[in-house]
Each structure stands twice: as structure tokens, then as C-alpha cells.
């Protein structure tokens with residue numbers, strides 16, 4: 568039986584657990600620090616000091632997996648900064664390949680196989696390896712289920728020394744982390760908006776539909792009007808909401824490859840020939856500065 572090993576420093580791993588259940592074998596979590604893990608078959612805990620960053624445990628994750636992961640097993644990590652480091656360290660220790668864009672996984676004898684989205688979903692690829700592979704994917708929401716008692720990592724392998732580092736200060740920015748990949752409704756602002764202040768129109772519409780505000784890359788990486796975790800597309804986030812409203816978005820493929828799984832797409836653009844209309848279920852040809860306030864008002868009343 569081929570198993571799944573989830574590398575984690577966080578309890579937001581529901582999507583990884585789902586992938587593991589689909590894979591069929593046992594779903595095991597190796598977790599750093601005091602995070603409570605529920606709803607899986609086995610939890611191995613790597614203790615770390617309170618003032619240490621989880622990355623100090625990177626060599627131990629690799630060693631635990633080297634002792635436990637078998638041929639055909641799948642190793643998953645959430646696409647978050649700390650877990651990316653842990654996943655990379657594990658892949659290096661195991662000499663295993665590391666992927667992004669894993670959509671489905673199914674075992675095939677002692678082969679680790681997976682179905683990957685390539686180029687932001689424009690192409691698909693099936694992979695199969697004789698050893699385990701590591702995949703970094705969206706972690707999803709918080710795991711639910713019965714609490715699982717954890718085992719100490721040192722029972723399973725000779726734990727390598729952790730790196731020596733501690734956090735000496737923390738500076739929090741005011742950016743609210745967006746969970747766009749879990750949002751059911753998204754309003755996406757594009758370069759049809761002339762100023763950062765005007766984005767309040769899109770924000771009001773997002774509130775009126777009880778959704779999240781996202782953007783195209785130029786609004787994040789070009790102008791820095793919005794944080795990087797809010798831009799959608801091939802190099803940003805892939806989303807799958809029930810409703811996606813593209814406002815002042817042209818619809819270049821680097822953007823639309825991130826919305827292939829949206830159920831209903833509404834586009835507002837003043838150019839009737841904008842490519843976004845080819846993918847939209849509903850299109851409004853008009854000025855975002857007129858259409859959006861009118862829509863918001865209609866939804867609020």
C-alpha cells in the first residue's frame with residue numbers, strides 16, 4: 568500500500584489530507600512544533616524551541632522521511648514559505664523530484680504517480696516515479712476530525728541536529744493574508760482602474776457579493792497596489808470560485824489560466840473585443856467606474 572506523508576508546520580492542510588485520502592494508503596503528518604493535528608492516521612512530531620523558526624527542523628524532516636517513506640509514497644507540503652523550505656530539504660535528502668501543480672494522484676503498484684497541471688493549467692502531464700516524489704500544493708483549510716496523539720520523531724530515526732537559529736524580532740505588516748484559493752466569490756480588479764484609491768469600488772462590490780478582492784499581476788507586482796497573495800494567474804494563485812467577476816481585466820492567458828476552474832465568470836470591460844469576453848459566461852461592455860457602483864448599489868438594495 569502506498570502512503571502519503573504530509574510535511575507541515577500548520578493545521579491548514581485539509582486539501583493535502585484530501586489528496587492523501589484519494590491516494591488510498593495511510594495519511595501521515597510530520598509536524599514541527601506544537602501544532603495540533605487531527606483527522607489523519609499518524610502524526611510524528613518534531614519538537615522545536617519556542618523561539619526558533621520551523622526551518623531549523625528541515626534536516627530532521629529529511630531524515631524522518633528517509634527512514635519511513637517507501638517506494639510509491641507521495642510527500643506533500645503546503646505552498647507556504649516555511650513548508651516550501653521543509654519540502655525542498657526533504658526532496659534533497661531523498662534525492663526525490665519536487666513538483667508544483669499536482670491535481671490528482673493515484674498509486675500504480677510501487678510507482679508514485681500524479682497528474683500535474685503545467686503552465687498554469689494550459690497543459691496536463693502525468694508523472695510516475697519509482698521512489699517517492701514531493702509535491703507542493705495549496706494547503707486548503709483547517710483539518711477537522713478526531714485529535715491524533717503524536718509520536719516523537721526521534722523514535723523513528725536518528726534525528727539529525729536541527730539548525731541553530733532563533734527569532735530575535737518580528738515585524739508584522741498590515742497586509743491581511745488572502746485565502747483566494749478558498750473563496751467562493753471573487754472580484755478581480757485589473758488595469759481598468761486608474762488609481763489605487765479607486766480600488767475601493769471593487770472592494771465594495773466584493774463585500775456586496777460576500778467575496779474576496781483579487782487582482783491581475785500588474786496591480787500587485789507592477790504598482791504594488793495589492794499584496795502578492797492576491798494576484799491570480801499562472802505565476803499567482805489559481806482559484807476555483809462559484810463566481811468570478813473580472814473588472815477592467817483584458818484576459819491575457821497568463822491571467823485566465825488561473826481561473827479555469829471558476830464556475831461562472833462575469834466580465835466588465837469597456838473594450839467589446841477584450842479577450843476576457845471569450846471566456847466569460849456573462850459580459851458587460853462598459854466603464855468599471857459606472858458599472859461597478861451601479862452593480863454594488865443594486866446588490867445592496
Ligand SMILES: Cc1cc2nc3c(=O)[nH]c(=O)nc-3n(C[C@H](O)[C@H](O)[C@H](O)COP(=O)(O)OP(=O)(O)OC[C@H]3O[C@@H](n4cnc5c(N)ncnc54)[C@H](O)[C@@H]3O)c2cc1C
Nearest residue numbers: 757758759783784800801802803815817821822837854855
Ligand atoms: C511570464 C509572465 C507571467 C505572467 N503571469 C501573470 C499572472 O499570473 N497573472 C496576471 O494577471 N498576469 C500575468 N502576467 C501578465 C499578463 O500577461 C497581462 O499583462 C496582465 O494579466 C494584464 O493585466 P490587466 O488585464 O489588468 O491589464 P491590461 O491587459 O492592460 O487590461 C486592462 C483592461 O481594462 C480595460 N479597461 C480600461 N479602462 C477601463 C474602464 N474604465 N472600464 C472597463 N474596462 C477598462 C481595457 O480595455 C483592458 O482590456 C504575466 C506575464 C508574463 C510575461
